[in-house]
Amino acid sequence: MPQTSNSNRRIVLAERPKGLPDENTLRLEETEIPQAGAGEMLLRTIYLSLDPYMRGRMNEAKSYAEPVKIGEVMTAQVVAKVVSSNLDGYEPGDYVLSGSGWQDYAIFSDGTEIINLGTEPQHPSWALGIMGMPGYTAYAGLLQIGEPKPGETVVVAAASGPVGATVGQIAKIKGCRVVGIAGGADKCTHVVNNLGFDACIDHKSGDFAGQLKAACPDGIDIYFENVGGKVLYAVLPLLNAYARMPVCGVVSWYNLSGLPEGMDFGPAIMGTILRMKVKVQGFIIFDSFPRSTYKDFVRDMSKWLAEGKIQYKEQVIEGLENAPAALNDLLVGNSFGKMVVKVA
């Protein structure tokens, strides 16, 4: 359903998926474009961000945030343009970062949790990526929990994704040896040649665990956890004493509908934490760190981007109607770079 000039398309949660979302999970609906009343503004979505956490919001169980309700618009951060405004500080034409969700238009009645990006941001979509949530996640998780020191070995999975790519590049800036893990030769080549990682292991190739061990001759001091699963289990035996593991996500497990059958790796996880005195710490960006860390991030990242020390790759999907399929690609590892949907 392409957009017409006088309709608001919105994608709502139709039913809670078991495993990977399917064609019954989301439903595209069409409504009238809402009108901004007194003290309100109307936003037109330009870019919609797709992120792994969205799978968790489809579940009934409360995760770190409330689940999306059945029939409710799927949650998302977007970059939008102000269409009309009866709200101080927002003028038609302003770009804003807002939580509009998966829809063409949204009404906001106050500016809380909305950031005005001005009329001509250089890279509007970057507010969803390297200068936004994924970039800040990488920065705060690595520096505040990982505490990298020069010469240490940092391993990061999903290394071509927006968080992993940023973690690795910051770790390089901090003087670490950085080993990425990604799915496929193209991604690995990008990670080493364009992002400057010291090595990148293709987790789809044979003897993944053996390759990872060979790439980490001095063991692993920091493992930035994005994925869980077999990558985590290959990392465990390589962790050094006092290793740190910021836990940012476990995307390989997001589609589980129950605990998998097989061997219980609980003893391996907990035994390694004990023997190697490992610190494993989960964090949710915007919850776990002081405001000063965010200011440091904006300052440092702006500088690194301007100096060319951080490279940033986006994958732009055209059309809101293609967002559901794109999210599935993201969840199974078929994305390459930060995924954004160009809505208008």
Place this chain on the structure above:
Amino acid sequence: MPQTSNSNRRIVLAERPKGLPDENTLRLEETEIPQAGAGEMLLRTIYLSLDPYMRGRMNEAKSYAEPVKIGEVMTAQVVAKVVSSNLDGYEPGDYVLSGSGWQDYAIFSDGTEIINLGTEPQHPSWALGIMGMPGYTAYAGLLQIGEPKPGETVVVAAASGPVGATVGQIAKIKGCRVVGIAGGADKCTHVVNNLGFDACIDHKSGDFAGQLKAACPDGIDIYFENVGGKVLYAVLPLLNAYARMPVCGVVSWYNLSGLPEGMDFGPAIMGTILRMKVKVQGFIIFDSFPRSTYKDFVRDMSKWLAEGKIQYKEQVIEGLENAPAALNDLLVGNSFGKMVVKVA
């Protein structure tokens, strides 16, 4: 083999056990009593400490310390008496804390890692327990990693053991609600009535997970991990946001010879860490904390004991020859209080 006046009995590692140690694991040998040469002293073991970590030292794989070699005397901390000394600072009759291992006599050629307890310590064996490694483990793990705050809920397994009992009592001193877990009604009664915990759940009784949940109506802020296994898995769903989990031991898993078949709880462990922003941190006492923490421990614990704020229970086994069976009791949860062997 009871001790005779002119023999040194020693218990050596005969073969590496799979699972629980059996009658082939350890061997009692008899040798001549060694003589202290120039710059040496001869120590007579009085109390031998039995601790869960000993199972790990029987394995070939390096844990946080070197394994005991085949044919080597089993490692242990002991309280000993100086028999003869050619070493400055040690006189016959002095009690010392030393790493003599499982034997009647030992020679030491310097005083490094030996602590002189003086000629008349009030409770010599306490240097192996409440004033020694287990007490310090409880103190540092709870306060440095757990960071208890008044009103928080603290759960501790092996609650009648020397570490768990101390963790819970310190947590009470710090104003927390404390829930213990122990095996059997006698231990639970002791934990509540004598140690002052708010509740204690018998993990051998029915619906353990349900009882634990009922005892923690506000969730769990600190789980002091001593045991792993089903206790950990019952704790996971109850952890609050920003919960802390000092990992001191996983004794229920020490006799595993491989990962158990069944469900993989890896996703539950890592998913909880992520969603609830949990910090899980392993530590090895005497490695993980600054020297100042040890001084704080000696000061605080001496005071608490003098004030009657900390109760301490020992289980004394008579005779070195009974140490192997006693260690197995400890490993399967049949001990009650800090286990020490009275050797002489």
